[in-house]
Amino acid sequence: MHLRYHGTMEVVPMINRPLYVDKIMAYTDTPFVKVLTGVRRCGKSTILKMIMEKLQQEHGIPSERIVSMRFDSMDYEDMTAKDVFKAVKEKLNPTGRTYLFLDEVQEIEGWEKVVNSLATDYDVDLYVTGSNSRMMSSEIATYLTGRYVSFRIYTLSFQEYLEFKKQYTQVKDIHAELADYIRLGGFPATHLREYSQDEVYTIVRDIYNSTIFSDIVKRNQIRMKLTTLTAELPGALGLFARGELTHLTDSLLRGGDITLEAETKDLKFVSTLAEGIEIPYGTRLEGKFTMAGTKMGTDLLLMQPEAQAVVAADTIPITVYNDSISVADDFKMERAARLFAKYDLSRDRYEADLAVNHFDLHQFMPADSLYTLSTRLKVEGEGFDFFSPRTYFKAEGGIDRFHYGSYHLTGISLAAGLEKSKVHASLAVKNWTMDIKAHLDGILKPHDVSGDLKMDVAHLDWQALHLMDTRFQTSQHLGVRFSSDLRKRYVVEAEMTNATIVTAKRTSHSKDLFAGFSTSRDSTFAYLRAGDLDLSLEGAGHMEYISGRADLLMKKLAEQWESKHIEQEELREFLPGLCLKISSGPDNPIANYLSMMGLSYTRLFMDVDSSPAEGLNGEAYLYGLRTDSLTLDTIYLDVQQDLNGINMLSGVVNGPKPGQEAFDVTLEGNVGNNSAQLLVQYLNARKEQGVYMGVMADLRRHGIRMKVFPEHPTLVYRPFTVNKNNYIYLADNGRIHANLDLHDEQGTGLSFYTNREDTIAKQDMTVELSRINLKEFRRILPYMPDMEGWIGAEAHYIDSGPYMMVSSDLRIDEFKYEGSALGNWELGGVYLPGEAKDHHLDAYIRHDGEEIAHLGGIYLPAEEGTGSLSADIAFEHFPLNVANPFVPDRMVELDGDIDGTLSMKGDPAKPLLNGELALDSVTFFMPEMSAMFRFDNEPVQVVNSKMMFKEFDIFTKGKTPFTINGEVDFSDLERTAVNLKMHAENYELLNAPRTKRAMVYGKMYVDFNATLRGPVEELVMRGNMNILGKTNVTYVLKDSPLTVNDRLGDMVTFVNFNDTTSVEESSVQQISLGGMDVAMTMHIDQAVQARVNLVPDGSNYMLLEGGGDLSFQYTPQGDMLLTGRYSLMSGEMKYQIPIIPLKTFNIQNGSYVEWTGNIMNPQLNITATERVRASVGEDGKTSRIVGFDVGIALSQSLENLGLAFTLSAPEDASVQDQLNAMSVEERGKLAVTMLVTGMYMAEGNSTGGFNVNNALNSFLQSEISNIAGKALDINVGMETVDDADSGGKRTDYNFQFAKRFWNNRFRIVVGGKVSTGSTVQQDETFIDNVSIEYRLDNSGTRYVKLFHDKNYESVLEGEIIETGVGIVLRKKMSHLGELFIFKSKKKK
Secondary structure, rough: HHHHHEOOOOOEEEEEOHHHHHHHHOOOOOOOOOEEEEOOOEEEEHHHHHHHHHHHHHOOOEEEEEEEEEOHHHOOOOOOHHHHHHHHHHOOOOOEEEEEEEEEEOOOOOHHHHHHHHHOOOEEEEEEEOOOOOOHHHHHHHHOOOOOOEEEEOOOOOHHHHHHHOOOOOOOHHHHHHHEEEHHHEEOOHHHOOOHHHHHHHHHHHHHHHHHOOOOOOHHOOOOOEEEEEEEEEOOOOEEEEEEEEEEOOOOOOOEEEEEEEEEOOEEEEEHHHHOOOOOOOEEEEEEEEEEEOOEEEEEEEEEEEOOOOOOHHHHHOOOOOOOOOOOOOOOOOOOEEEEEEEEEOOOOOEEEEEEEEEEEOOOHHHHEEEEEEEEEEEEEOOOOOOOOOOEEEEEEEEEEEEEEOEEEEEEEEEEEEEOOEEEEEEEEOOOOOOEEEEEEEEEEOOEEEEEEEEEEEEOOOOOOOOOOOOOOEEEEEEEEEEEOOOOOEEEEEEEEEEEEEOOOOOOEEEEEEEEEEEEOOOOOOOOOOOOEEEEEEEOOOOOHHHHHHHHHHHHHHHHHHHHHOOHHHHHOOOOOEEEEEEOOOOOOOHHHHOOOOOOOOOOEEEEEEOOOOEEEEEEEEEEEEEOEEEEEEEEEEEEEEHHHHHHEEEEEEEOEEOEEEEEEEEEEEEOOOEEEEEEEEEEEEOOOOEEEEEEEEOOEEEEEEEEEEEEEEOOOOOOOEOOOEEEEEOOOOEEEEEEEEEHHHOOOEEEEEEEOOOOOEEEEEEEEEEEHHHHHHOOOOOOOOOEEEEEEEEEEEEEEEOOEEEEEEEEEEEEOEEEEEEEEEEEEEEEHHHHHHHEEEEEEEEEEEEEEEEEEEEEOOOOOEEEEEEEEEEEEOOOOOHHHHHHHOOOEEEEEEEEEEEEOOOOOOOOEEEEEEEEEEEEEEHOOOEEEEOOOOOOOOOOEEEEEEEEEEEOOOOOOOOEEEEEEEOOHHOOOEEEEOOOOOOOEEOOOOOOOEEEEEEEEEEEEEEEEEHHHHHHHEEEEEEOOOEEEEOOOOOOOHHHHHHHHOOOOOOOOOOOOOOOOOOOOOOOOOOOOEEEEEEEEOOEEEEEEOOOOOOOEEEEEEEEEEEEEEEEOOEEEEEEEEEEEEEEEEEOOOOOOOEEEEEOOOOOEEEEEEEOOOOOEEEEEEEEEEEEOOOOOOOEEEEEEEEEEEEEEEOOOOEEEEEEEEOOOHHHHHHHOOOOOOHHHHHHHHHHHOOOOOOOOOOOOHHHHHHHHHHHHHHHHHHHHHEEEEEEEEEEOOOOOOOOOOEEEEEEEEEEOOOOOOEEEEEEEEEEEEEOOOOOOOEEEEEEEEEOOOOOEEEEEEEEEEEEEEOOOOOEEEEEEEEEEEEOOOOOHHHHHOOOOOOO
16 A cells, blocks of 8 residues: 655545556666556546655666656746756756656647657656646657557556445445445545445546536637538438537637438347347437537437328427427327427526327337337426435326336326435326325435335236236225435335235235335344234345345355364354244234135244244244145144254144044154254054154165165054165165165065165166055055055166166055046056167056056157157047046046057157047046036047048937037147147037936027137137027026025124124126137027026926127236126016015017126026915995005116016906005005915905904914924014105015024024015125024023024114124012022032
């Protein structure tokens, strides 16, 4: 290190620059003048001082023989060349060589004559420095012909920059320092201390100005006048420019302008220079550059070949002297971009306005997925140091259209600003994929940065943005707050509130989420909280310190592993001080997301700590883990580290469940310095030991040696024996050595051994399984599928270096799956190397001793590429029914055989397949439809990996086939493509008898025409289907909103007896057909008859006859849409309504069912009536029999069903007039009365004369009680309610069912009502009240009651739901005080 002294106070570091010093001093004591040139302030003077110091220290030159003169000093300001020559001569040493250093010699006019004379006439070793701009190499060569060597001095290199900075400040991370070096440059003056970016810019700007205006322009008296410039690169580019710039050295007088026009032709060579960039033929650039004093500006217009002016104003002139500029209202040119910009050099003030209209970026960057862009951006500001309070910045703009890949972004606006260290920014995006508003407020100071971001997401469609494959939409509020001193303190906090998630199956409201992170010199903390989730991570020290210790830990572990010696005590020293805690229930965003994925749990707890003092310690518990086929009560893990190593205890505890026994699995192990072991134990509910076996591992010099223990382990509840000297050795070179034999007395077991005597092969190992009973393993693998059978297998592997050989055989005898016998199976294969570097493969499948499939082929590897495959696959009576047990719920049953041969040739990744497959009596049966489909026995051709269908027929019981033509292309297995046409006329789609499993039976005839095209993941189906008039089909509606059973399904289900009662909700899941796009039109002939059984036994049904036109659509997003109307000509409905006996209603012509989109929620307009004959009499007149049409009317949607009762007397005008005079509510009351009693009970009817409600209640109570008997208590009633607020009426049909069990000790009560009228709540439930009572004594005075009541209290309170449990005391008393008198038993 060198120090340069100025006076007595300041010490400025001076970096040693040996790259230059050593190169220059190689010419010391030679007759050459050493000339150092370079930009101002690059360090030339400092290098001279270093050479002087080195002459004294290393060459022993006394200081009196070293002469230094700096000519930018005031001492030499008025000196001429002669004065300088005289002054230098006086300082020359008369007794020896003088070492002469002339710094900034260009300041002396005629310096070259002085230097030339001194070098020629005197004994001097001469060193000269000067500015590049004032000492051109051509001039030096002229003045100092043959007498000089020139050295170009540059600013600091990155290495010199680091060395220089170490002298006065701390060097940061190497990447951060490189970023600073690139940003701030290498002038030594800018790194004397920690300057801000604005201060560095000021220093560099002054150097630039002095170089340009004081040196170059002043010295050469530059005046540029460009009258006309024409440049042409034939066939590639044409350029035309003209203009004038004057007084460049005078900041007040300089000015002028230059106009530019250019047009491209063939510039394809540009893409080779700049990869991915092209300039289209015919691209035009027009522009103008203007300067006035310290102000300068430009107007650039870039036009694509297709550019066209919308209005003539597109050629507006530019004036850069105005206070503001704008192109917004004037620039209307399509396929073009225009930029106005100006800059004031004296104030660092800038302003720009960019307008881009439908500019096709893809023409310039064809390799990228950038397409059309329309945008507008205005920027203005002053200063470039954004941490300076003097800096001002303002920007506003927007993107009208941006096409990137498959994204079409529109409606984006942006505004941002910075003033007095306060920053703000706003972003708004509104289009069909998203609706987002965001705002940021913050502070920017050198050591104080903070911000507050608020974002409201009203709508975000993740599927439309191609971020999710299925429907996924969200809305939420996001907030982020951050602050930092840009040194050690960083704090970030974020929140997500009011989140709503919409999927194809449901809409859910996520819990509010809060997250944060902070780090400082002595601590780091992070947290995540949402709902019942609480996650926290706490660390000792700054984040960089923690990550640094983690890196050291991994590095040390890698070193120990490499040396095959683990020292945990040494590793513990590098453990970071961390504490991780997680507590979670089932109600938080993470648990909800896992639930959507089919995984749920009840509770999760985790607490893990690490520190050098305590090591690694922690525990974790997971309760109630559930998947579609798995339920585990408790999973636990406990880890403790002590002086001997890390100890681990883990396991699964599960209680008894239907179809599954309880079990307790534990895994106990430890990891020492050079050894580890793991012990597994399985206990059933009776504490019987199903598994007890462990593995020990030792770290050896060249690998890991493992051993199974104990000598008599337990498997499948019985003892096995393992050889004492068993081992499995995993060598570092990849080779495996083994000798393991594990068997029981019955011969069941495993053998794994290698041939160590084989000195030729690198690897020779064998694995054998013998007499493995699958049924036994189900006892220790509770969730294993129901399989039975005996497995025997053998696999042999030999690796001889460049070649390997594999042979395997697998046998499964008496195989059963889910109770279905599948017979005996054998699978075998051999992989062998050939003589010509080819590889041979031969494999087979046998079923019950008969070979049903065979594969044989050759693979020829290539020196480059994937090689070539040639193989044949043969099928011989391959039975399809073996797949039936694996089909969920046996929804489909296959039968028949496949025969044929396929050849595979070419690239193994995409082989070409050719051959044919014959379907031998193949049938496809759907039990729930009782439908049997039979496939054509004609062979299917496979040509060049395309399965060809030519008049391929599918038959049912009818005579006419369903015909398929086209092909399935699977040449690219990752994107199998389909191109099929399907046609059928008078096709018997269904001819099924009624069975227990059948949901549809009867006959259905259709005409069908459709196409199916596209990749399997994105199939597109278009066509039409006509359901013919002779169709007569019955559909069994197992879950109908019209049935009492379904309404009862809405009853609260009590799943526990905690303080709050949980309700299990069920919803109908939509069928998903993947990414299929279906659009089909359906015509239903008017004569089609369809029956819908509302209950499985068919006692309640709807018989429909009608037709219509419907349009069905299934979108790739998973939405099923149905539009159209099904009009009914006639039909009947046999339907039992609560409190009304089973009736047969005739559906009236004009009724219909209409779909407007949602296939599960059609609009209903169905009126069905029953003819009832009743006696009608008037006062003083004889009664007569009148025919009434009594019925029900279904209206509104299926999900919000409207039910009304109708009554008319079409054959009796007098009675009809009487009915017309009644309100709808009164007619409905009479209709229910007539349906129940068969009597006409209108006021004034001589057969009535009493209160209708009282009569009906009495009748219903007596009749139902007689029918039900004493075991079932049933109460029914009817009440008419007037609504004073609305003026309307409603009728409530109330009911209550009570059932007693267990000698009258247990009682269940279910109550509710059905209402009709104008003031009915449309979303009312059928069941309102549920209670469960358990009597504690025989007297019935004490009992426990669990209840759920729903009542409508008032407008303010609305619907009140009460749920609870309590102990009830029932006691008769004459006075209130008797309630508190209790008898006690006397002691005998």
